[in-house]
Amino acid sequence: MSDGILHAEAIENAERLLAVQKRRETVSLAIRYTILTIVGLIMLYPLIWLIGASFKTNSEIFAGAGFMPQSPTMDGYAKGWETSTPYTFGRFFWNTFLIIAPKTIFTVISCTAVAYGFARFEFPGKKILFASLIATLLLPNVVTRIPQYLLFRDLGWLDTYLPLWVPSAFAGDAFFVFMLLQFLRAIPRDMEEAARVDGANSFQTLIYVVVPMLVPAMISVALFQFMWTMNDFLGPLIYVSSVDKFPVSLALKLSIDTAEAFEWNRILAMSVLTLLPSLVVFFLAQKYFVEGISAGGVKG
Amino acid sequence: MPSFPGGGKHVRAISNELHPCLFGWLLGLCAGQLERGFCMSGDGRLLGFWYVLPYLLGLLIFTAIPFLGSLYLSFTDYRLMQGANYIGLENYTDILTSDRTFNRSFSVTMIYVLITVPLKLAFALFIAGILNSKLKGIGFFRTAYYVPSILGGSIAVAVLWRYMFADTGLINMMLTGIGFESVNWFGNPGTALFTITLLRLWQFGSAMVIFLAALQSIDKSLYEAAAIDGAKPWRAFFAITLPLLTPVIFFNLIMQMVQAFQEFNGPYVITQGGPLKSTYLLPLYIYEVAFKKFEMGYASAIAWVLFAVIMVLTLIAFWSSKHWVYYAGDKRS
Numbered sequence: 001m002s003d004g005i006l007h008a009e010a011i012e013n014a015e016r017l018l019a020v021q022k023r024r025e026t027v028s029l030a031i032r033y034t035i036l037t038i039v040g041l042i043m044l045y046p047l048i049w050l051i052g053a054s055f056k057t058n059s060e061i062f063a064g065a066g067f068m069p070q071s072p073t074m075d076g077y078a079k080g081w082e083t084s085t086p087y088t089f090g091r092f093f094w095n096t097f098l099i100i101a102p103k104t105i106f107t108v109i110s111c112t113a114v115a116y117g118f119a120r121f122e123f124p125g126k127k128i129l130f131a132s133l134i135a136t137l138l139l140p141n142v143v144t145r146i147p148q149y150l151l152f153r154d155l156g157w158l159d160t161y162l163p164l165w166v167p168s169a170f171a172g173d174a175f176f177v178f179m180l181l182q183f184l185r186a187i188p189r190d191m192e193e194a195a196r197v198d199g200a201n202s203f204q205t206l207i208y209v210v211v212p213m214l215v216p217a218m219i220s221v222a223l224f225q226f227m228w229t230m231n232d233f234l235g236p237l238i239y240v241s242s243v244d245k246f247p248v249s250l251a252l253k254l255s256i257d258t259a260e261a262f263e264w265n266r267i268l269a270m271s272v273l274t275l276l277p278s279l280v281v282f283f284l285a286q287k288y289f290v291e292g293i294s295a296g297g298v299k300g
Numbered sequence: 301m302p303s304f305p306g307g308g309k310h311v312r313a314i315s316n317e318l319h320p321c322l323f324g325w326l327l328g329l330c331a332g333q334l335e336r337g338f339c340m341s342g343d344g345r346l347l348g349f350w351y352v353l354p355y356l357l358g359l360l361i362f363t364a365i366p367f368l369g370s371l372y373l374s375f376t377d378y379r380l381m382q383g384a385n386y387i388g389l390e391n392y393t394d395i396l397t398s399d400r401t402f403n404r405s406f407s408v409t410m411i412y413v414l415i416t417v418p419l420k421l422a423f424a425l426f427i428a429g430i431l432n433s434k435l436k437g438i439g440f441f442r443t444a445y446y447v448p449s450i451l452g453g454s455i456a457v458a459v460l461w462r463y464m465f466a467d468t469g470l471i472n473m474m475l476t477g478i479g480f481e482s483v484n485w486f487g488n489p490g491t492a493l494f495t496i497t498l499l500r501l502w503q504f505g506s507a508m509v510i511f512l513a514a515l516q517s518i519d520k521s522l523y524e525a526a527a528i529d530g531a532k533p534w535r536a537f538f539a540i541t542l543p544l545l546t547p548v549i550f551f552n553l554i555m556q557m558v559q560a561f562q563e564f565n566g567p568y569v570i571t572q573g574g575p576l577k578s579t580y581l582l583p584l585y586i587y588e589v590a591f592k593k594f595e596m597g598y599a600s601a602i603a604w605v606l607f608a609v610i611m612v613l614t615l616i617a618f619w620s621s622k623h624w625v626y627y628a629g630d631k632r633s
Contacts, residue, residue: 032430039427040444043502047447049470050460062468065477114355121348129352129359136363138554138614140562142583143607146596147369148362170358177355202347231453233565238591249455253569256459264463271456282450286443 054269061264076265084258096247100229106169107225114171115180136174163239176221183217223285227278248274374601380594391601404577405585413560416500424504428511445505452503458569465495489578496566507552514548546625582606
């Protein structure tokens with residue numbers, strides 16, 4: 001009989017403990033969501049406000065903290081697009097594209113070749129070259145910038161896009177070589193060895209066997225280079241001096257320095273347009289990364 | 301260092317390799333490694349070398365030679381359009397003894413780095429810790445927090461910051477809305493530095509994504525074992541999570557530091573270095589001396605002082621890492 005009472009008590013206790021634990025978990029979950037939501041709102045509100053403000057009139061922008069425009073207008077976009085220069089923002093977007101496209105293509109090709117060389121071959125000096133790759137990851141650009149400028153000046157490349165393009169053809173961004181190297185290491189060599197046995201040379205192996213497997217990684221390299229170049233300001237600032245060659249980053253800086261500075265909605269509207277490509281590409285990149293990694297997992 | 305969703309695996313691999321490789325390299329083991337490299341190729345095959353050749357050429361032309369070139373320039377009075385005269389250590393003695401702008405700029409830079417880097421890492425780790433549980437919508441939050449890192453370097457965001465902190469900007473309107481007085485953000489040194497510091501902290505997402513990937517790779521059975529042994533959650537955090545995260549913390553620390561020392565866009569656009577040079581970070585100073593005044597010898601010397609500071613701090617991090625960075629299943633000395 002007393003055994004039965006004890007038993008019932010034990011069950012009751014256990015149930016109470018479980019309930020307490022459950023409540024604690026619920027509270028913890030609620031706290032987590034609250035923090036995440038508040039921090040998320042604080043983080044994103046500036047961007048939300050920016051988008052809203054770009055549709056406001058100038059007098060409304062600095063009249064309240066809300067993001068919804070009272071009387072939405074496309075004025076900022078229409079007039080901002082015209083700019084105070086002889087060129088429209090379309091020209092500056094086109095210039096940006098002219099910088100980005102070759103740079104991205106060069107980067108993908110050169111970094112893939114170099115990563116392949118590092119991942120699949122032994123050769124004299126490989127270790128020290130590899131160490132130098134890591135060292136350049138950490139080397140602050142500020143140290144090399146001035147002689148690079150003098151070099152490009154002597155080559156007559158100032159006020160062209162060549163200083164922005166050419167280093168990328170030489171695997172200038174060590175980070176991307178590294179990224180591809182990590183992907184390559186995860187890919188087994190069986191297929192490549194089979195191709196070699198069948199008489200393919202190393203270049204054919206690269207093109208027909210390695211590259212198809214590496215495509216997701218190469219796409220993410222391209223997308224990252226795209227976003228970095230889109231944001232790059234110091235490079236064009238140093239090397240590009242004619243307004244007709246300005247990319248959007250310089251054009252935007254120019255617009256806040258000129259009389260346009262009081263036309264807030266124009267500048268905010270052009271800021272939105274400047275951020276738009278990166279945002280779009282980011283959401284694409286996210287998808288590609290998930291796919292790339294899972295595809296690598298299946299093949300690996 | 302930008303990161304990418306799901307890319308933590310690779311970044312961690314870099315951090316694992318970075319550690320021994322660079323350390324060896326920096327300590328002057330170059331000679332030994334070169335020799336070993338040459339001995340390794342018994343069959344004398346140079347095939348791989350051809351694939352790496354673009355990198356080697358780029359390294360020489362765009363990195364190594366400019367690197368030494370700027371060291372040489374730093375000992376000259378080189379100005380654009382004028383010849384360079386060797387003046388020994390004069391630039392360096394000027395910088396360290398009589399250049400008040402450098403003094404100001406240097407201390408502002410140190411304050412900026414010492415505030416932003418630890419705060420950014422701590423915040424990134426904190427949010428990653430919250431995200432690292434069975435939450436619904438984790439992907440959504442991760443994306444939301446990562447977006448500022450993607451856009452943060454853009455001039456457009458710097459422009460946005462300028463309007464947000466303007467006298468009647470968003471921040472002041474919010475402050476007055478809840479009964480505070482508005483602040484003249486760009487008018488006094490402390491608050492001006494605060495605005496550019498905040499811009500960097502806002503971009504904690506990239507570090508967070510790396511932390512999150514590392515947290516998710518920690519073996520859950522470790523926590524179960526700890527719980528069975530009666531360890532409280534905070535004890536498990538300090539005994540399991542933190543030690544296993546140290547390689548990633550180390551990696552983020554180095555990368556964030558090197559980046560923070562090179563911040564340019566924010567102060568250039570938002571505050572133009574002012575007021576009273578309170579946001580005049582060293583990269584701004586170097587840019588103006590080199591590309592506005594065209595005193596390239598002097599600018600190179602400042603760049604080398606900055607480089608030396610970064611190098612010393614990196615070395616301290618590497619040396620100290622022996623005592624606090626834990627490599628699982630690894631017996632590296």
